[in-house]
Amino acid sequence: MADLTAQDIRTRVESDWERIVGVLRDKIALQSISAQGITGEHMRRSAEFVAELMREVGVDAKVAQAHNPDGTPGAWEVIGSRIVDPDAPTVLLYAHHDVQPVPDPAEWDTDPFVATEIDTRLYGRGAADDGGGIAIHSGALKALGDDLKVNIKVFIEGEEEMGSPSFIPFIEEHREEFESDVIIVADSGNWSAEIPSLTTSLRGNTCVDVTVKALEHPVHSGQFGGPILDANTLAAMLIASMYDANGDLAVPGVAAEEPIGGLQRDLDEASVRADAGVVDGYRMAGTGSLAARMWTKPSVTVIGFDAHPVEGSFNVIAPETTFRLSLRTAPNQRPEEAQDALAAFLVSNAPFGAQVRVDKLENGMGWAMDPNAEATKDAMEAMEEAFGVAPVNKGEGGSIPFIPELQRIFPEAQVLVTGPEDPKANAHSPNESLSLPGLKSNVVTEALLLDKLAR
Incomplete structure (x- = not known):
């Protein structure tokens, strides 16, 4: 034929x-x-x-x-x-x-x-x-x-x-x-x-482990609480510092892009909310098209956090904690470059002078x-x-x-x-x-x- x-x-x-x-x-x-x-x-x-x-x-x-x-x-x-x-x-x-x-x-x-x-x-x-x-x-x-x-x-x-x-x-x-x-x-x-x-x-991916340390050992929260914040609170402050008031990731050196080849149709927010099981009242973070936010702009997710379980918790100030971040990078940015920028930001933005150590993990372009x-x-x-x-x-x-x-x-x-x-x-x-x-x-x-x- x-x-x-x-x-x-x-x-x-x-x-x-x-x-x-x-x-x-x-x-x-x-x-x-x-x-x-x-x-x-x-x-x-x-x-x-x-x-x-x-x-x-x-x-x-x-x-x-x-x-x-x-x-x-x-x-x-x-x-x-x-x-x-x-x-x-x-x-x-x-x-x-x-x-x-x-x-x-x-x-x-x-x-x-x-x-x-x-x-x-x-x-x-x-x-x-x-x-x-x-x-x-x-x-x-x-x-x-x-x-x-x-x-x-x-x-x-x-x-x-x-x-x-x-x-x-x-x-x-x-x-x-x-x-x-x-x-x-x-x-x-x-x-x-x-x-x-x-x-x-496709977005790339890079991961880091972040350790935040405020004390050499645990102390009583009633005796020392106030001027000394626990490591979990300090970690939460550090995580929050990565975002601006709109919920856009605002880490210098971590790139954002618009949809490749132009945006033909934006994602439907109602469908995304239903597919993801988003609770009523939650407002989608970030600015720009939903497609760009989900496809080509960077995003960070806390995928692991070392903290004492609620069950069995007691009144001590946690001296240190470690959490793992997964950073999805813009399609054309080298993940190593984004990883270096993220690590530098986290160390330089240590809340109240706490010790922050970043261990760099795997990268995918x-x-x-x-x-x-x-x-x-x-x-x-x-x-x-x-x-x-x-x-x-x-x-x-x-x-x-x-x-x-x-x-x-x-x-x-x-x-x-x-x-x-x-x-x-x-x-x-x-x-x-x-x-x-x-x-x-x-x-x-x-x-x-x-x-x-x-x-």
Whole structure:
């Protein structure tokens, strides 16, 4: 067939639909929880399942075990390729086959490891994150079949939910199997099940531990309270000093950005409040668009705090305390730079001259797409043809550190971040689900995109 149309692709996806949904059902049942051991037999079985799935759609796929930076065995990864023409563009398809744990199955309305269809959604752990990504790649390659005009490489990772510790060593060992012109990362999502999106940016992340000390030892709060503040109060003052009166983070040297490629549609505050379970009366902090505040401006969260529990508390002034801050950085700022600025601010703003020590922890770079790249324009066209509506691009407030690492190692490649999720997906949470109509449109989108990239 010379020129495939959206209808041609849609017809092929319809005829393959039961198989595509079956892929998801089988994948959910595998219980590929990397937190139970990335080197485990259950993870090897999951990788073998995905490799066979890729072979069924023409990819010469295999399972390979990665190695951690210290040389110890790492994740079970799936790599492979399908070369149709040495002169054609090469596209790397990424997804991950590991899933989040289910701490309490009682919080689910269905069995988390039995795919359950309710209305137009399929429920199960890993349905959206990232079984949907695997299903998209499988469905798109099957739909194109012998009409595929680009070379394909695949990398289906086995430890994304664990922070990808063996990711870099694995790429360095298999560099030639990753080199490509375009990289499609199917691990994000759409504006809604009906409105497609490219993910335009990801915030970076950096963490610090902050210790605030006022005394060499505990003392009685009645005898010394007043001129001597407890370490927890001093820590609270220090934390509060990072913000201005509007609730914007105001730490010199920590950058803020506006949405990458411009803001097409702001987030709906009522929806955000409902999705996050915000209590009545709480006023959203910060200024500017809600989208910028959640996608491209920095944010700090206290994710740990050492303080005596209420139960068993008694009348002493706490001499010192430690808390951990997670700073989400603007997409284009180096996290080390933001971390240094945050540390300097905290030390220089010690309340009442208390001793403040900052221990710098891990960093992850953010990422911003190139809105003017040819691949970006092709993806936008494909989305509109497949979904029947114009895409509304969006950023992500979270971090996926391997994407900027891919971009760093392969600077010439154009990276596109797509995916099967939507606001109702509940990835990482109870009742994770995937919109089946949305998945179908995503499969059509990727097949159309691969066809366009051949040009």
